[in-house]
Amino acid sequence: MFNALVVNRDEESKKTSAAVEQISLDQLPDGEVTVAVEYSTVNYKDGLCIGPGGGLVRKYPHVPGIDFAGTVETSSDDRYKPGDKVVSTGWRVGEAHWGGYSQKANVKADWLVPLPEGLDCRQAMAVGTAGFTAMLAVMALEDHGLEPGHGPVLVTGAAGGVGSVASAILANLGYEVAGVTGRPETAEYLTSLGVSQIVAREDLNETVKRPLEAESWAGCVDAVGGAMLARVLGQMKYGASVAAVGLAGGAGLPTTVIPFLLRGVNLLGIDSVMQPYDNRLRAWTRIAADLPMDKLEAMIQPARLSDLPKLGADILNGQIKGRVVVDVN
Ligand code: NDP
Numbered sequence: 035m036f037n038a039l040v041v042n043r044d045e046e047s048k049k050t051s052a053a054v055e056q057i058s059l060d061q062l063p064d065g066e067v068t069v070a071v072e073y074s075t076v077n078y079k080d081g082l083c084i085g086p087g088g089g090l091v092r093k094y095p096h097v098p099g100i101d102f103a104g105t106v107e108t109s110s111d112d113r114y115k116p117g118d119k120v121v122s123t124g125w126r127v128g129e130a131h132w133g134g135y136s137q138k139a140n141v142k143a144d145w146l147v148p149l150p151e152g153l154d155c156r157q158a159m160a161v162g163t164a165g166f167t168a169m170l171a172v173m174a175l176e177d178h179g180l181e182p183g184h185g186p187v188l189v190t191g192a193a194g195g196v197g198s199v200a201s202a203i204l205a206n207l208g209y210e211v212a213g214v215t216g217r218p219e220t221a222e223y224l225t226s227l228g229v230s231q232i233v234a235r236e237d238l239n240e241t242v243k244r245p246l247e248a249e250s251w252a253g254c255v256d257a258v259g260g261a262m263l264a265r266v267l268g269q270m271k272y273g274a275s276v277a278a279v280g281l282a283g284g285a286g287l288p289t290t291v292i293p294f295l296l297r298g299v300n301l302l303g304i305d306s307v308m309q310p311y312d313n314r315l316r317a318w319t320r321i322a323a324d325l326p327m328d329k330l331e332a333m334i335q336p337a338r339l340s341d342l343p344k345l346g347a348d349i350l351n352g353q354i355k356g357r358v359v360v361d362v363n
Contacts, residue, residue, distance in 0.1 A: 037362070038136035039339050041084060043094040050094070052084050052343045057097075063132050065140030066111045069120060071104040072155040074134035075162035076337070076345045076358040077195060078282065083129060084346030090129040098342075100127060101162040102134025102362075103155035111143035119149035121318070123163045124307040135339060137362050147314050152322035160334050160357045161321055164195030167306040169317045169325075171196075171255045171277035172203050174302045178275040182208035184252035185271060189213050190238070191257035191282050191352075192229060193220035195333075198356045200255040202227045202329040203321075212251070214238055214262070220355060227329050238262045239283075245292035253277075260284025267293040267301065275300040282352060333357045 040055040059068070082088030083098035091098075106118040114120065125145040127133045132140075149158060180187070187204050191197040192213030204211045205228020213224045216235035224232060242264045249271040256263050257280035266276060267289055278301055293299040309317075333356030337345055341360070348354050 036137035037339060038097045039084070039099070039342050041087075041091070041094060041096045041098060050086050052098075052346070054339045057136070059138065062136075062138065062140040066143045067109045067114050067120070067141055067146060068107045069102065069104045069122070069139045069141065070107050071102045071134055071137055071139050071362050073104070073159035074099045074102045074360040074362055075159045075164075076342070076349055076354065076360065077101065077163045078280065078349055079163075080128065081346040081349035083133075084342055085350065092130055097132040097136050098128050099134030099136065100124070100129065101159060102139055103149060103158040104139070107138070109143065113143050114146065119155060120146045121149055121155075121158045122146055123166055124309060126307065135342060135360070135362065144311070147311070147318060150318040150322045153318075156359055157327065157330060160330050160359050161199065161325070162195070162357060163306050164357060165199035165321065165325070166314075166317055167279055167304060168196045168200035168255065169203060169321050170306060170309065170313070171200060171279050171304045172207070173317060173320065174277045174304060175253045175255070175275050178300055178302065179273070180253040180275065184274075186210045186212045186231060186251055188233070188251040188254040188266060189229070189257075190254070190262055190266065191215075191280065192224055193217055193355050194257055194282065194352070195354065195357050196255070196257040196279055198227060198333045199325065199330075201229050202333075203325050204255075205229065206324055206326050206329070209253075214258070216352070217355075223332070223355060226332055235262075238265045240265065241288055242268060242290070244268065245290045246296065249297070255279060258283035260286055261288060263287060264289035267299055270297060270299045273298045273300075275302050277302045277304050279304045330357075334359050336361065
């Protein structure tokens with residue numbers, strides 16, 4: 035028997051409740067690789083899955099946790115053997131499939147990547163899906179021509195998980211980073227990550243009145259979406275790109291096509307879940323090289339399985355600063 039955070043649903047009221055329970059190996063879903071999980075983390079999607087599910091969870095009882103890192107215990111796939119350190123993100127683990135809020139997990143070998151050289155399991159979970167996605171976003175901007183010296187790069191939701199990692203990576207690569215936050219009290223933290231200009235959320239929250247504003251940003255990693263993304267599109271420099279990562283501020287996009295037609299602005303979609311294996315490795319290798327570990331350490335809030343019901347609600351309310359690292363043992 036081992037510990038897991040289990041979400042149950044009352045079929046009459048449809049209300050869910052999450053608590054740490056003892057479960058056994060035969061309760062885990064089928065998989066080719068059994069992993070002794072060391073660490074997990076809390077992403078926005080985890081908040082949804084710890085709570086009412088947000089349409090992501092199909093069946094209850096459910097074990098959430100979209101990310102985990104740990105050691106292979108058994109494997110029926112040649113690519114992994116007992117003792118190997120592995121990382122799991124995406125592929126709907128923690129949503130459609132039981133996830134990492136458990137001392138053991140069973141998954142397909144295809145879903146795993148070897149723990150990147152230069153990172154331990156705890157650091158890999160401090161990165162997690164949020165940081166992995168931040169790296170994918172930076173890579174997409176670079177692939178579309180962004181280089182240091184082109185001007186400030188805007189990061190929205192800067193004090194959150196995606197925003198914190200994106201800010202630290204960009205600053206380390208020599209970019210001038212402007213961070214949008216609705217929490218002025220995080221200014222010192224953001225500065226420590228390398229953000230050189232703090233932009234107040236209110237300055238970008240209003241809906242678009244003019245489709246084009248002054249050309250301000252050479253690139254943008256956007257974790258917020260909604261009205262803020264619409265405003266930002268009209269403020270991009272000629273030919274610049276926005277990597278659309280998240281919807282913390284809304285899924286709508288109340289804009290016009292004018293920034294695309296008159297300024298050649300690019301809107302780049304970033305998905306971490308179905309990302310092909312080769313690009314996953316490329317992103318993890320870049321993280322190990324380009325994310326300074328002292329800055330990653332400054333983002334970490336440690337937690338245990340029993341803290342997750344509260345942390346799940348906190349992330350949905352935009353109250354998590356940086357990255358939570360959950361020691362499941
Ligand atoms: P966090 O909660 O850690 O960060 C989100 C941040 O957005 C908050 O910290 C806050 O930053 C800001 N924010 C919250 N609510 C609002 C609002 N109403 N208006 C404006 N800003 C707001 O979440 P994550 O960083 O883990 O995820 C961010 C987004 O990215 C989520 O929508 C998530 O679903 C998405 N995502 C997408 C992935 C993909 O594959 N495309 C992968 C990972 C995440 P501040 O306090 O600084 O203002």
